[in-house]
Amino acid sequence: MAAATAAARSIRDTCRAARRAARTLATLDTAVKDAALRAIADALIERTPEILAANELDMAAGRDADIGDALLDRLRLDLARIAGIAAAVGNVAALPDPVGEVIEGRRLPNGLDVRKIRVPLGVIAVVYEARPNVTVDAAALCLKAGNAIVLRGSSIAAHSNAVLAAIAADAAVAAGLPQGSVNLVAGGGRDELAELATQNDSVDLIIPRGGEGLKEALKAVATVPVIYAASGNCHLYVDATADLDAAEKIVLNAKTQRPGVCNAAETLLVHADVAPAFIPRVVRALGDAGVQVRGDERTLALAGCGGEPRAPADGAPRGGVGGAGAEERGAEEGAGAGEGSAPAVVPATEDDWATEYLALTLAVRVVHGVERAIEHIGRYGSGHSEAIMTRDTAAARAFQLGVDAACVYVNASTRFTDGGEFGMGAEIGNSTQKLHARGPIGLRELCTFKYLVEGDGHVRL
Amino acid sequence: MAAATAAARSIRDTCRAARRAARTLATLDTAVKDAALRAIADALIERTPEILAANELDMAAGRDADIGDALLDRLRLDLARIAGIAAAVGNVAALPDPVGEVIEGRRLPNGLDVRKIRVPLGVIAVVYEARPNVTVDAAALCLKAGNAIVLRGSSIAAHSNAVLAAIAADAAVAAGLPQGSVNLVAGGGRDELAELATQNDSVDLIIPRGGEGLKEALKAVATVPVIYAASGNCHLYVDATADLDAAEKIVLNAKTQRPGVCNAAETLLVHADVAPAFIPRVVRALGDAGVQVRGDERTLALAGCGGEPRAPADGAPRGGVGGAGAEERGAEEGAGAGEGSAPAVVPATEDDWATEYLALTLAVRVVHGVERAIEHIGRYGSGHSEAIMTRDTAAARAFQLGVDAACVYVNASTRFTDGGEFGMGAEIGNSTQKLHARGPIGLRELCTFKYLVEGDGHVRL
Numbered sequence: 001m002a003a004a005t006a007a008a009r010s011i012r013d014t015c016r017a018a019r020r021a022a023r024t025l026a027t028l029d030t031a032v033k034d035a036a037l038r039a040i041a042d043a044l045i046e047r048t049p050e051i052l053a054a055n056e057l058d059m060a061a062g063r064d065a066d067i068g069d070a071l072l073d074r075l076r077l078d079l080a081r082i083a084g085i086a087a088a089v090g091n092v093a094a095l096p097d098p099v100g101e102v103i104e105g106r107r108l109p110n111g112l113d114v115r116k117i118r119v120p121l122g123v124i125a126v127v128y129e130a131r132p133n134v135t136v137d138a139a140a141l142c143l144k145a146g147n148a149i150v151l152r153g154s155s156i157a158a159h160s161n162a163v164l165a166a167i168a169a170d171a172a173v174a175a176g177l178p179q180g181s182v183n184l185v186a187g188g189g190r191d192e193l194a195e196l197a198t199q200n201d202s203v204d205l206i207i208p209r210g211g212e213g214l215k216e217a218l219k220a221v222a223t224v225p226v227i228y229a230a231s232g233n234c235h236l237y238v239d240a241t242a243d244l245d246a247a248e249k250i251v252l253n254a255k256t257q258r259p260g261v262c263n264a265a266e267t268l269l270v271h272a273d274v275a276p277a278f279i280p281r282v283v284r285a286l287g288d289a290g291v292q293v294r295g296d297e298r299t300l301a302l303a304g305c306g307g308e309p310r311a312p313a314d315g316a317p318r319g320g321v322g323g324a325g326a327e328e329r330g331a332e333e334g335a336g337a338g339e340g341s342a343p344a345v346v347p348a349t350e351d352d353w354a355t356e357y358l359a360l361t362l363a364v365r366v367v368h369g370v371e372r373a374i375e376h377i378g379r380y381g382s383g384h385s386e387a388i389m390t391r392d393t394a395a396a397r398a399f400q401l402g403v404d405a406a407c408v409y410v411n412a413s414t415r416f417t418d419g420g421e422f423g424m425g426a427e428i429g430n431s432t433q434k435l436h437a438r439g440p441i442g443l444r445e446l447c448t449f450k451y452l453v454e455g456d457g458h459v460r461l
Numbered sequence: 462m463a464a465a466t467a468a469a470r471s472i473r474d475t476c477r478a479a480r481r482a483a484r485t486l487a488t489l490d491t492a493v494k495d496a497a498l499r500a501i502a503d504a505l506i507e508r509t510p511e512i513l514a515a516n517e518l519d520m521a522a523g524r525d526a527d528i529g530d531a532l533l534d535r536l537r538l539d540l541a542r543i544a545g546i547a548a549a550v551g552n553v554a555a556l557p558d559p560v561g562e563v564i565e566g567r568r569l570p571n572g573l574d575v576r577k578i579r580v581p582l583g584v585i586a587v588v589y590e591a592r593p594n595v596t597v598d599a600a601a602l603c604l605k606a607g608n609a610i611v612l613r614g615s616s617i618a619a620h621s622n623a624v625l626a627a628i629a630a631d632a633a634v635a636a637g638l639p640q641g642s643v644n645l646v647a648g649g650g651r652d653e654l655a656e657l658a659t660q661n662d663s664v665d666l667i668i669p670r671g672g673e674g675l676k677e678a679l680k681a682v683a684t685v686p687v688i689y690a691a692s693g694n695c696h697l698y699v700d701a702t703a704d705l706d707a708a709e710k711i712v713l714n715a716k717t718q719r720p721g722v723c724n725a726a727e728t729l730l731v732h733a734d735v736a737p738a739f740i741p742r743v744v745r746a747l748g749d750a751g752v753q754v755r756g757d758e759r760t761l762a763l764a765g766c767g768g769e770p771r772a773p774a775d776g777a778p779r780g781g782v783g784g785a786g787a788e789e790r791g792a793e794e795g796a797g798a799g800e801g802s803a804p805a806v807v808p809a810t811e812d813d814w815a816t817e818y819l820a821l822t823l824a825v826r827v828v829h830g831v832e833r834a835i836e837h838i839g840r841y842g843s844g845h846s847e848a849i850m851t852r853d854t855a856a857a858r859a860f861q862l863g864v865d866a867a868c869v870y871v872n873a874s875t876r877f878t879d880g881g882e883f884g885m886g887a888e889i890g891n892s893t894q895k896l897h898a899r900g901p902i903g904l905r906e907l908c909t910f911k912y913l914v915e916g917d918g919h920v921r922l
Contacts, residue, residue: 023839027862108884112873121895122865204895219684225896246918253920378484400913401488404583412573412916421921422912423569434582434665434909435686436897448895451883452861455873457707459714460882 011195014183015123015202018148021180022122025146028177030097036175037093037140043171044086044136044164051082051167054159055132062156074130075157085133085164088426092140095425098443099146113454118447120146122204125196126428127152127218129210132160138209139168139182141428145446150203151184152196158186190217197222204448207441209429227441230432231356232262232384234414237373237399239390240273246411247389248282251362253413254387256289260358262430263385263407263417267353267363269373275302275366283364287344291360294348298366303345353380370395374402381405383432385414406432406439472656475644476584476663479609482641483583486607489638491558497636498554498601504632505547505597505625512543512628515620516593523617535591536618546594546625549887553601556886559904560607574915579908581607583665586657587889588613588679590671593621599670600629600643602889606907611664612645613657619647651678658683665909668902670890688902691893692817693723693845695875698834698860700851701734707872708850709743712823714874715848717750721819723891724846724878728814728824730834736763736827744825748805752821755809759827764806814841831856835863842866844893846875867893867900 009017025033044051055077062072098118105115124147126138135151142149153161165184172181185196197206197218206226208214215228236254238247254265270278279302283293295303352363353376367373370388377386387409388399396410407417417439419427424442431437437445470478486494505512516538523533559579566576585608587599596612603610614622626645633642646657658667658679667687669675676689697715699708715726731739740763744754756764813824814837828834831849838847848870849860857871868878878900880888885903892898898906 023863023865026865106884108882112877114883119865223680225894243918249918249920257921396915402484404484404487404580405911407912407914410913410915412914412919413921415921416573416914416919417912421569422575423567433686438909439912448899450866451868451878451900452871453868453873453877454857454871457704457710458873458877459710460718460874460876 011185011192012199012202014180014185015125015150015196015199017180018123018150018183019202021178022120022146022148024178025143025148025181026099026120026122028146030099032176033097033144033146034093036172036177037089037144039171039175040136040140040168041086041089041093043167044082044089047163047167048079048082051077051160051163052079054163057159058132058157065156067156071130071156075132075160077132077160081133085136088133088137089140092144092426095144095443097144098447101444103449110458111455112458115452116449117452118444119450121446121448123148123150123202124446125150125152125199125203125206125224127193127196127206127208127210127214129154129214130156132157132164134209135161135164135184136168137426138207138428139165141426141443142446143172143177143181145443147204147446148181149183150196151182152193153184162186190221193217194221197224197226200224205446207428225436227429227431227433227437229262229429229441230384231382232264232417232430232432233267233354233356233380233382234263234265234385235267235269235373235377235381235387236265236414237269237367237370237377237386237388238271238274238278239370239373239388239392239395240271241391241395242271242274242278242389243391243411244274244278244281247278248285250387250389250411250413251282252285252289254415255286255291255362256360257413257415259360261415262356263414264358265362265387265414266356267365267376267380269365269367269376270299271370271373272298272366272368275299279303279364279366283345286362289360291362293345293362293364294352295345295364296348296366299364300345300347302366305345356382370398371402374399377403377405383434384430385409385417387412387414406430472646472653473660473663475646476586476611476657476660478641479584479611479644480663482639483581483607483609485639486604486609486642487560487581487583489607491560493637494558494605494607495554497633497638498550498604500632500636501597501601501629502547502550502554504628505543505550508624508628509540509543512538512621512624513540515624518620519593519618526617528617532591532617536593536621538593538621542594546597549594549598550601553605553887556605556904558605559908562905564910571919572916573919576913577910578913579905579910582907582909584609584611584663585907586611586613586660586664586667586685588654588657588667588669588671588675590615590675591617593618593625595670596622596625596645597629598887599668599889600626602887602904603907604633604638604642606904608665608907609642610644611657612643613654614645623647651682654678655682658685658687661685668889686897688890688892688894688898690723690890690902691845692843693725693878693891693893694728694815694817694841694843695724695726695846696728696730696834696838696842696848697726697875698730698828698831698838698847698849699732699735699739700831700834700849700853700856701732702852702856703732703735703739703850704852704872705735705739705742708739709746711848711850711872711874712743713746713750715876716747716752716823717821718874718876720821722876723817724875725819726823726848726875727817728826728837728841730826730828730837731760732831732834733759733827733829736760740764740825740827744806747823750821752805752823754806754823754825755813756806756825757809757827760825761806761808763827766806817843831859832863835860838864838866844895845891846870846878848873848875867891 101118128134169182283303385407419440419442427440562579564577589595630643744764846868880901880903888901
């Protein structure tokens with residue numbers, strides 16, 4: 001009911017209602033917020049039939065509109081997925097409350113006590129695409145951090161999102177949170193996006209969760225601060241002294257464990273001294289794992305491909321030529337692509353160094369030492385996650401100091417860049433910006449801070 | 462020479478040179494940076510005649526252009542002011558280095574060690590108006606925090622800024638900092654501002670130091686992140702239980718100690734229970750200090766002005782009527798405006814609650830308790846500095862919790878909101894934004910952070 005009412009209001013009025021709710025939310029005790037989150041989790045289970053019915057409307061419309069199997073799968077809710085969403089809300093309830101944490105504090109020479117404490121941002125707008133689970137995930141994180149939330153989902157998931165937001169809003173209010181804590185704004189159009197993105201008086205932050213098109217649309221119109229999650233063009237650098245067994249495992253993990261995510265590796269840099277020992281074995285292992293390698297000249301030579309591309313006889317470097325595409329090769333895994341099979345290595349072009357494949361493709365380049373690796377990463381990296389494999393403390397130190405990225409790894413896979421893995425609890429995204437939030441955006445990053453100063457009649461002299 | 466060369470380059474090229482310098486600056490030891498700052502301080506003293514000669518060119522042009530005495534005074538440099546600028550650089554050198562500080566860290570369950578450490582932002586552009594000292598102050602803070610700086614001053618101070626930037630750049634390079642660490646871009650036009658404000662590839666942050674016109678101009682064009690210092694519409698709330706002697710001292714301090722700055726108080730809220738005891742005395746004291754009071758009806762009545770304005774017989778509430786203007790009254794201080802003199806109280810209008818006077822004027826309103834005070838501040842405040850005077854712990858707690866501002870004071874003057882006072886060393890400005898920096902912008906706020914993660918062949922399962 002609450003969300004349905006909100007949806008009928010103007011975006012401006014909805015944001016103002018959220019602002020009013022935020023003032024109260026900021027003052028609530030942790031126990032009240034956690035009880036509300038548990039109530040939301042319970043309500044999602046109790047009202048599962050409503051969710052399934054609404055989702056079926058979206059699915060039917062999606063099938064009619066021929067949106068494709070991948071999108072339909074992201075849109076689909078079932079008993080297991082709804083139980084998963086509810087469980088995730090329960091997990092957020094169990095996290096420590098970031099609000100009220102003393103970040104630092106001191107007594108000044110004049111006796112004034114200064115504490116810098118974490119407080120909610122206020123109103124956070126989350127703009128997202130198909131997956132309806134974001135409706136609840138984002139609401140839970142924002143509420144836990146004491147913020148009101150304004151959700152703006154995709155029209156493809158309109159029915160599902162409306163029911164999920166209504167369930168969250170109803171349960172939150174019943175559990176004692178103020179009206180306006182959870183809001184859904186209707187309208188998938190660019191005009192509505194622009195209206196939401198300019199509510200500077202009532203919205204403190206916009207977090208987009210979606211593709212580049214959504215981000216570009218926001219960039220063009222937003223006056224409210226936005227935290228953009230840029231792409232992850234992540235690198236692995238294998239130094240001269242690396243443990244090659246460990247390095248090979250890390251390369252395979254960072255590339256293949258989940259290739260479609262932003263913390264997967266896209267380029268492998270190998271120190272020239274160790275390239276003859278490492279390139280042939282890693283190319284073979286990557287080939288076995290269904291990964292297409294795009295190598296510089298030295299890589300091609302070491303991989304036994306001479307200076308010429310081997311697989312694509314016409315030398316065309318891109319676009320799935322060179323035999324089976326990455327996905328199909330992956331499907332063939334274990335079906336004859338064993339030792340001695342010809343690794344799929346094609347020549348890399350300049351574009352490859354700048355490309356986030358998000359697929360079973362890896363660019364490989366030989367470099368002359370850690371400084372050249374740092375230069376390459378400085379030029380092509382997106383500042384997300386970068387890793388060095390080395391046993392040399394000087395090289396590790398130089399890499400940590402010289403690489404400008406949210407997360408810099410020594411002897412570990414880039415795949416660990418994740419709020420959950422980092423012990424921050426859940427995350428709402430990953431920032432490659434440098435201001436406010438960098439790396440995983442967890443509960444603390446959904447907060448700001450204020451200084452509390454206590455005196456005894458202190459005046460400035 | 463370095464700065465002169467930089468000024469002749471395009472803004473784009475200058476910013477790119479700064480980006481290259483920033484990569485090296487980020488890796489320098491504290492001792493190297495501090496030695497460079499001390500070299501800059503020494504060079505300012507040694508090259509004082511050059512500075513004075515350049516400043517005289519600006520002063521002559523300013524006099525010819527009739528820019529006014531106030532602006533001429535801000536523009537003027539003399540031996541004492543140059544010595545002060547040099548001393549300030551020395552003070553920055555003596556501050557702790559924010560770079561490399563471990564903000565937090567932990568060992569994850571899988572044995573990975575994660576540290577969140579402070580690192581430089583990279584390239585910071587500072588856009589400022591007349592005062593030439595900002596050229597050096599801003600450069601010193603940015604360099605200390607490991608950032609390259611791109612300065613864009615006012616054309617009024619072009620000669621002074623060019624010499625100061627050249628001295629800083631030359632001394633920095635001679636002391637071992639990379640070329641491009643300190644840059645000055647010429648051109649006071651809006652086109653150049655827009656070009657600078659869109660160098661997203663090479664500039665990480667823009668900090669404007671100037672009036673509202675500059676901020677509005679930036680807002681219209683900037684795609685690079687900007688930290689805006691909004692106005693300070695600061696409040697004092699005198700609760701029912703306040704120590705009235707202490708409260709009166711704080712009111713006078715917050716209003717009169719330096720009325721033209723952003724942390725000066727602009728509105729006084731008084732609990733109704735204590736208003737009869739406090740309003741007459743504080744209005745008298747304010748009058749004695751040359752402050753014009755703009756009161757609500759209750760204030761007017763308690764101050765002995767009935768419901769009618771007393772001083773301006775025609776009832777005109779604004780614009781310096783009501784006798785002498787603030788500055789002139791200030792000059793009269795101690796010259797007959799003693800006890801028993803008629804306090805200058807005029808009726809407040811709705812506009813007064815929203816006005817940052819930056820002058821010897823104070824709006825006064827009677828409110829019914831701390832919750833009403835919080836509401837008033839929530840509606841009219843600019844989120845800068847707010848203070849409660851009380852002996853009641855519950856009221857203090859409610860005020861600290863309920864007021865959404867950078868700095869919330871209990872029994873102390875709002876005038877303490879200052880990087881120096883807070884023990885942060887120097888500051889480059891004050892932020893009323895909620896993202897990244899809130900309150901004083903010191904060395905730490907000129908930094909970002911990164912996560913360093915160390916393992917032993919760790920892969921994600």
